[in-house]
Amino acid sequence: MSKSLKRVKRALEDGGVPAEVLEMAEGTRTAEEAARAAGCEIDQIAKSIIFRAEEHGTAVLFVTAGGNRVDDAKASALAGEALGKADAALIRAQTGFVIGGVSPVGHLSPIRAWFDPRLLAFDTVYAAAGTPRHIFAIAPQDLLRLSGATEADFTA
Numbered sequence: 001m002s003k004s005l006k007r008v009k010r011a012l013e014d015g016g017v018p019a020e021v022l023e024m025a026e027g028t029r030t031a032e033e034a035a036r037a038a039g040c041e042i043d044q045i046a047k048s049i050i051f052r053a054e055e056h057g058t059a060v061l062f063v064t065a066g067g068n069r070v071d072d073a074k075a076s077a078l079a080g081e082a083l084g085k086a087d088a089a090l091i092r093a094q095t096g097f098v099i100g101g102v103s104p105v106g107h108l109s110p111i112r113a114w115f116d117p118r119l120l121a122f123d124t125v126y127a128a129a130g131t132p133r134h135i136f137a138i139a140p141q142d143l144l145r146l147s148g149a150t151e152a153d154f155t156a
Contacts, residue, residue: 004097004106004130011106012136015146019136021129029100029132031066038126038135042066046119046127046143048102050091051075051083053112059086059094061111063104063127063149065118071156078114078152100132104147113149120144120151 005021012019028034031045038044045066050059060079062070076083088099096108104113104127119125119140127143129136144151 002131004101004103005134007096007106007108008103008130008134008136009106011146012138015105015142017138017142017146019138021134021136023134027100027132028128028135034126034128034135035066038137040124040126041122043068043118044122044125046104046125046140048104048128050086050095050102051079052086052090053079053081054084055081059090059111061095061104061113061147061149062116062154063113063119063143063147064116064155068116068118068155070154074154074156075114078154079112097128097130098132101128101130101134103128103130104143104149106130110148113147114152114154115144115147115149116155117151117153118155
């Protein structure tokens with residue numbers, strides 16, 4: 001089991017959430033792939049979108065419903081600074097995850113995070129579990145709590 005996957009499982013357990021991590025035969029790098037693999041609606045996929053905070057040079061996280069797109073202006077306003085594209089090195093260094101497997105929980109370093117209220121419309125959502133082939137099901141309220149995110153409107 002990868003270190004990333006172990007970190008996610010530990011974060012879930014430490015948060016009191018008994019989540020079963022599922023290994024998917026198909027890839028789950030995109031929301032579409034993950035929804036197909038999980039057999040759910042695309043908006044039940046909790047995408048972890050990472051930006052680079054230009055002033056601080058740190059990663060910031062937006063957890064959004066799979067069918068939504070992060071609005072750059074709204075996201076920047078929430079972060080209080082301009083946001084740019086985060087490269088793979090920054091994502092890996094701060095979160096410990098590779099692109100396509102970034103989980104909303106279990107990061108190596110604390111991260112500022114915001115949460116799409118659309119996810120709260122479901123009983124269950126699915127998120128990456130630290131690798132491009134692993135996801136976990138979770139109640140969105142639990143995901144909001146464990147991610148340390150703030151609920152906010154940041155979608156287009």
